[in-house]
Amino acid sequence: MATLDQINTIVVVMMENRSFDHVLGYLSLPEYAGRRDVDGLVDLATDPRFASEYDQQIYRPFPMGDGRLLHDLPHGRRQVATQLAMSGTTPTMSGFVRAYVEENHSIVEQPPPLGYLTADSVFMSDFLARNYLVCDRWFAPLPTDTHPNRVMAFTGSATVDDTHSRIIPHRNLVFDWLTKRDVRWRAYHCGFSFFPLFGEFEHILGGKFHSMRQLAADIATDDDNEVPQVVFIEPEYSDSPVHFGFSPCDNHPPDPIGPGEHFLRDIYTALSSSPRWAHTMLVVIHDEHGGFFDHVAPLPVKMPVPPGALYQDAFVTTGVRVPALIASPFVRGGASYHGNLDHTSLLQLFAEKFAGDRRAYSDDVNRRIDQGIESASSVLAHDARTDVPTAPTKAVTVAQVLQATKPLINENQKALLLAGQKLLAHNRAKAIREFPELVHLQA
């Protein structure tokens, strides 16, 4: 049986605005994992690829602690062009400081776009990287900001090249594609969702959008004939107009990344504690780099201006590399994958899985296949592993960390733990439906 046939549920989590080097680059540094199989940060003091120039001075990446930044970082189409700093047709990736100064008028010794995080800050990404698979050639599809890249992810094309207040014109929405092929899908959201921006409100209100608080219970109680084959999970967006019951956890600067790491931990724990994990593929990506430095040049993948587009200039490269992690029994632990991927690799995966042909999604996606973008199925191993690594329990040093991750320090906390365990033992399904946080506790 082909590996893809053994995957019953594909789970996609798309976070916001971080580059590969910023989140996972440390994996290559000798003082951390020293992984030579990952194309991350090396020889930072001397390798010219890591030199960013502003006003004749050279700036190089530096370790930064997690925390709130003074500014969001520039990442619109014009600013990304500055960051790529083309020399002829070659992106030199040397303009990240320049774009930051031009946007924020701030020039400091350690410009935030060059900061990289380490394992302490990205404890869950580090866990996934050590126990599952890192893709170090996963690019945002377009060298611009949120809306175009998310539209690429969910339609395979982009009629907008920037992020503006409007319902986004589109074609080939993934929800329509899946529904047309009787594929069971579901979306989980923390607070307000990104998907209403497509304007197809019947999808949103048709019963397939569930609160993130239902995830663990749904996984535990869904019947085989109702468990979704594709799941999209959304964080609480920092740009959401309202926050009701959730704090931002989408990783969008200037907010810290710690809450997003805890969000990933919630998702992984919910999925991996279910017997269905044996047939699950979890994909964690970021929509675009958010203005953070990355040393790998975007791919020369061209996208002509589609009919009805609200812009005139065609894109001639992908965007910047983003962190991409795959967790599944069908990937090897501590492995890496170097094939060229972008968000449309997921649409190829759906086409391959549910239509038997990776070219069955759309002509737009096929145009990217023809330019070397692979299917996300490329990362899968032939044989399943049986171990299920346990997510870390350590807390991170940001204000928004979940109380549940703090070590037990008093009798009341110990009592609450005991009560939670007893409640789980009494009726696990009902307990986690009422109190999703309990999924972290063992009965």
Added chain:
Amino acid sequence: MRTQLFLAVRSIVPMLVLCAGCASIESFSANPRTACAGDAVTVTWAAVGDVTIGSEPAVADIGPKASTGSQRFVVERDTRFTLKAGRFFSCKRTEADVVILPAAREYGGIAACSAADRAITLSVPLGERQVSSALTVSSVTNANPRAIVLVKGSRQATIPRGGRSAEFDREPVAGTWTLRADLAPGESCQDALRAVANRLTFRVGFGCGD
């Protein structure tokens, strides 16, 4: 009546905020960015709103200023200047650092290649934005993955990869530096530029007037 007043205020306040404009920062800089203790640095700003210039550590004469201006401040230590602009309910903030006599700095940028001259070259003008006129060279290091010829004024040195030169010691750092890396026999411009990631740089160690 009270309800009507509340509704009126509620409708006006957002309009004031949105229509009358928020605070914004048009420009901010503190130059030179690398200086000697006792140097006067020029802080220049342009903003919309009530402006306050601050610093850490504090220097003389910081505080509320006109929305646009330029002023010289004497610095003795590494100093972070801040600009805060406030208007109605919005506040913007930005920062600029001045560093006193760092051990070294790397300068350079994106280089160009001439097939006719068989060389990659880059000119690096260092002026009052970058360095104090009191700063002198204590050493120069070739930070590139190949040998370079470094020229400043009448002085010139060929420096191997990773090597140092004393040719420029005690010279002012300010001025125009020219870097040249020759192509290897048979090497194309494309290959040469790829080998240096399109960049040429050099490191300067600093002294202050001695």
